[in-house]
Amino acid sequence: xxxxxxxxxxxxxxxxxxAEFFARILAAWSARLGVAIxxxxxxxIVLGPVISPYGVNQMDLTQxxxxxSASHPFGCDSMGRDLLxxxxxxxxxxxxxxxxxxxxxxxxxxFIGCIAGYFGGITESLLMRLMDVWSAIPGMLLCILVSxxxxxxxxxxxLALSIGSVPGGVRMVRGxxxxxxxKEYIEAAESINCSKMSIMFHHLLPNVIQPMIIITTMGIGxxxxxxxxxxxxxxxxxxxxxxxxxMLADGRNYIREFPHLITFPGISIALTVISxxxxxxxxxxxxxxxxRN
Amino acid sequence: xxxxxxxxxxxxxVIIWIAGFIVFTLMYMMPGDPAxxxxxxxxxxxxxxxxxxxxxxxxxxxxxxxSFMYHxxxxxxxxxxxxxxxxxxxxxxxxxxxxLFIGVSAMVxxxxxxxxxxxxxxxxxxxxxxxxxxxxxxxxxxxxDFWLALMxxxxxxxxxxxxxxxxxxxxxxxxxxxxxxAVAGIAINARQGRSSMLEVIHADFISTARAxxxxxxxxxxxxxxxxxxxxxxxxxGGGLAMVVAGSPIMESVFxxxxxxxxxxxxxxLRDRPIVLACVVFFAVFTSVAIxxxxxxxxxxxxxxxxxxxxxxxx
Amino acid sequence: xxxxTFPEAKTxxxxTFPEAKTxxHVAFxxxxxxxxxxxxxxxxxxxxxxxxxxxxxxxxxxxVGETGAGKxxxxxxxxxxxxxxxxxxxNGEIWLDAENILEIPKEKMLRIRxxxxxxxxQDPMTALNPLQTIGEQILEVIExxxxxxxxxxxxxxxxxxxxxxxxxxxxxxxxHQFSGGMKQRVVIAMALACDPELLxxxxxxxxxxxxxxxxxxxxxxxxxxxxxxxxxxxTHDLGVVAEICDKVAVIYAGQxxxxxxKEDIFDRPAHPYTIGLFQSLPRLTAAEKWLKPIEGMPPDPxxxxxxxxxxxxxxxxxxxxxxxxxxxxxxxxxxxxxxxKWMEVRTCQMHP
Numbered sequence: 001x002x003x004x005x006x007x008x009x010x011x012x013x014x015x016x017x018x019a020e021f022f023a024r025i026l027a028a029w030s031a032r033l034g035v036a037i038x039x040x041x042x043x044x045i046v047l048g049p050v051i052s053p054y055g056v057n058q059m060d061l062t063q064x065x066x067x068x069s070a071s072h073p074f075g076c077d078s079m080g081r082d083l084l085x086x087x088x089x090x091x092x093x094x095x096x097x098x099x100x101x102x103x104x105x106x107x108x109x110x111f112i113g114c115i116a117g118y119f120g121g122i123t124e125s126l127l128m129r130l131m132d133v134w135s136a137i138p139g140m141l142l143c144i145l146v147s148x149x150x151x152x153x154x155x156x157x158x159l160a161l162s163i164g165s166v167p168g169g170v171r172m173v174r175g176x177x178x179x180x181x182x183k184e185y186i187e188a189a190e191s192i193n194c195s196k197m198s199i200m201f202h203h204l205l206p207n208v209i210q211p212m213i214i215i216t217t218m219g220i221g222x223x224x225x226x227x228x229x230x231x232x233x234x235x236x237x238x239x240x241x242x243x244x245x246x247m248l249a250d251g252r253n254y255i256r257e258f259p260h261l262i263t264f265p266g267i268s269i270a271l272t273v274i275s276x277x278x279x280x281x282x283x284x285x286x287x288x289x290x291x292r293n
Numbered sequence: 294x295x296x297x298x299x300x301x302x303x304x305x306x307v308i309i310w311i312a313g314f315i316v317f318t319l320m321y322m323m324p325g326d327p328a329x330x331x332x333x334x335x336x337x338x339x340x341x342x343x344x345x346x347x348x349x350x351x352x353x354x355x356x357x358x359x360s361f362m363y364h365x366x367x368x369x370x371x372x373x374x375x376x377x378x379x380x381x382x383x384x385x386x387x388x389x390x391x392x393l394f395i396g397v398s399a400m401v402x403x404x405x406x407x408x409x410x411x412x413x414x415x416x417x418x419x420x421x422x423x424x425x426x427x428x429x430x431x432x433x434x435x436x437x438d439f440w441l442a443l444m445x446x447x448x449x450x451x452x453x454x455x456x457x458x459x460x461x462x463x464x465x466x467x468x469x470x471x472x473x474x475a476v477a478g479i480a481i482n483a484r485q486g487r488s489s490m491l492e493v494i495h496a497d498f499i500s501t502a503r504a505x506x507x508x509x510x511x512x513x514x515x516x517x518x519x520x521x522x523x524x525x526x527x528x529x530g531g532g533l534a535m536v537v538a539g540s541p542i543m544e545s546v547f548x549x550x551x552x553x554x555x556x557x558x559x560x561x562l563r564d565r566p567i568v569l570a571c572v573v574f575f576a577v578f579t580s581v582a583i584x585x586x587x588x589x590x591x592x593x594x595x596x597x598x599x600x601x602x603x604x605x606x607x
Numbered sequence: 608x609x610x611x612t613f614p615e616a617k618t619x620x621x622x623t624f625p626e627a628k629t630x631x632h633v634a635f636x637x638x639x640x641x642x643x644x645x646x647x648x649x650x651x652x653x654x655x656x657x658x659x660x661x662x663x664x665x666x667x668x669x670x671v672g673e674t675g676a677g678k679x680x681x682x683x684x685x686x687x688x689x690x691x692x693x694x695x696x697x698n699g700e701i702w703l704d705a706e707n708i709l710e711i712p713k714e715k716m717l718r719i720r721x722x723x724x725x726x727x728x729q730d731p732m733t734a735l736n737p738l739q740t741i742g743e744q745i746l747e748v749i750e751x752x753x754x755x756x757x758x759x760x761x762x763x764x765x766x767x768x769x770x771x772x773x774x775x776x777x778x779x780x781x782x783h784q785f786s787g788g789m790k791q792r793v794v795i796a797m798a799l800a801c802d803p804e805l806l807x808x809x810x811x812x813x814x815x816x817x818x819x820x821x822x823x824x825x826x827x828x829x830x831x832x833x834x835x836x837x838x839x840x841x842t843h844d845l846g847v848v849a850e851i852c853d854k855v856a857v858i859y860a861g862q863x864x865x866x867x868x869k870e871d872i873f874d875r876p877a878h879p880y881t882i883g884l885f886q887s888l889p890r891l892t893a894a895e896k897w898l899k900p901i902e903g904m905p906p907d908p909x910x911x912x913x914x915x916x917x918x919x920x921x922x923x924x925x926x927x928x929x930x931x932x933x934x935x936x937x938x939x940x941x942x943x944x945x946x947x948k949w950m951e952v953r954t955c956q957m958h959p
Binding site (some may be wrong): 496497498500501502503504505506507508515516519520593594595596599 | 683686688716717718719720721722725726728729730733734735736737738744747748751752781783784794797798
Binding site for chain 2 (some may be wrong): 234
């Protein structure tokens, strides 16, 4: 009888960890909306270019700056290319750039942060002072500088976009490791002769990964915005690749007469970024309730 | 406290020097021969050599670096623009006020409006006002600010004709640039303000204040707000730096001849003195803004102040 | 366990009858049938269930019980500062000086809070605003309830600090410059600044070292005698109760399961839970080898068991205990117990 009472107070065990985890992410309507939009965007940019009757760079001279119509629902650009087709195609670049640059930045950040937190001493202070210098130049500027030095292309652009997020990641990882290192379970691990490497990988790193995932996910959206800003000023991925920011730059010249050229690319960016931000919020709430309000 | 300030200022100088060194090196590594780019394709070998000598490009990397560091940080002189031949510092000083004005005004808007919205949402927690504010904040965080600027131009300048679309003719020209630069920050501060308010609302000292018989409105003003403002104030320095760093794009949208636009000119013309001068300005501005806000924070929060006072210089 | 004959005299005047049919006089504080719930995420927590008690000026009532039993909720309800939502007062009356606190308009309540009723909060570390000097914070309550100049107010704040053993000159310092014990004393000074008639002390000594604990208790005792303040002391420390309380109410799962004078509860406990509480304390005098902890866990307040809420853990429980909630029975003068089996329990205690 007494045991029954005790058991009744315990939560029922989760059916499966993954299912439980996803249920928690999708707990809020906002996160569900985010996932729905993201899926929509993904399906559109994967299938869109395949279904579309127009080629990405297929020009139709009769349709130069064509307004939205039945055959070209979003209209055509200054070279008579179908805007919708180019948007869907460009989405691949924007999303890929956003994901790749955020991941890459997180990886470098985690790596340097681990080295700083793990070795301590002079290594740590040197690295942290380097991060001070690094963050003295605002992220967008570093991005522009690296982009002009490295030139155009996919990987140079990924590097340029990721470089600004490194100092923040390093500080977070190092901070987290410093906090964890003081805890007694690390002392316990040391006392049973765990190797330093094993402590690093089995005890310290797992504490870092979760907040890193949250930060990285929440950063994808702003990275996509940064990528579009970069191509808006003519750096990063170059025409005729249909990057959303470059399409905005092109449409800027015709803003008076043909506003559809800037409206649709902008809405595409906003929709994608909103979905990623909503998902990021959901992920944060699911993984780390402490960070929530 | 005084010692701490001095230490921080010295640290800042070192950081800016190193940043200058890194930026110079990056620019040095930039592909292409600047002399060739300046003179165009039909230049002869001898004119190119002459140009290189004129720009000081025939010197070694170390010599060029030393010269740059000396002129930039000791004599505050960034030399002459390669393409225009005018002193860069002079041009920078003309453009500086415009960029600073937009940046600082946007930041003031950020803090005031953002905090107000955050407090508004937190005090209406769970009601429709809260949800609406947060949905709008989410939208404005996710919309690229330069696109928002373009849409503002489309709507307010072209469709309604209320405000100028570009240039700096009169104070009205600054309205749209300031607004578009501020919107993302307002949204960020509204979210931050809401969550720190919610944290404070449940703090024990709020119960204490209620137990004293204090009016709710006074509790919000005297106890909740000052505590909830702390995280926002911490972010002001970084936010200001962010707004100013976004100026290349904003100024290009609105055709404002500020420092950001100058940087883009320098980049397009591969004009190293212009780029270096602008980047050093941005680095100095960022560091000073963050330093000032840190000190401000320490001044406002007695706990941080005590920490700093206790720190030994060394 | 020492035991007297059962006093059955019901004719004696008593001010501790929670459900007395005939009231001889109006008590200073009279809580009647209080019921509070919390609603969160569609789950309802029954925090306080049918709690009634009375208190006179100069008396001290100890509310004893495990963490989460609803003690703080009772105090906050008396103060009128329960956060609503999530909390909601379903039922009950709280009469203070012949006024029902739950019906007093908000503006008038502001004048009562801090002046007539004051509260000492549980955690001194977080009960003070970190951005204001302590002088400023004590001054706040003084200025709210007295027409004094800032200068006079600060002087009074300094006096209050001296009263709790902190030099008045330290009023310009910030909370982080004080130790936990001193912060607690600042909180007490703040609570006493307007000579409250009712003081609610929520675990005022839990966060403190033993030596500081003794100082704070001495202080509270002295002040009570000086000002003739009625006091509710919330604690789970029976030692503290023995030290200062006149009356004790034992709370379990939001209910007073036993109440009476300190002697009643300490020397003649009747409810199995109260007995369990004492048995889980180490005693130097008794020749016991093992402590006897109460088995099981406190019940989930969102899902209280049917009948007596203690029955799943009660060694005396029978089938009937799971069926109906026991009534409050007066088993001695002013000694109440919510257990149908108290006779049996007491016999077992006397003849183990």
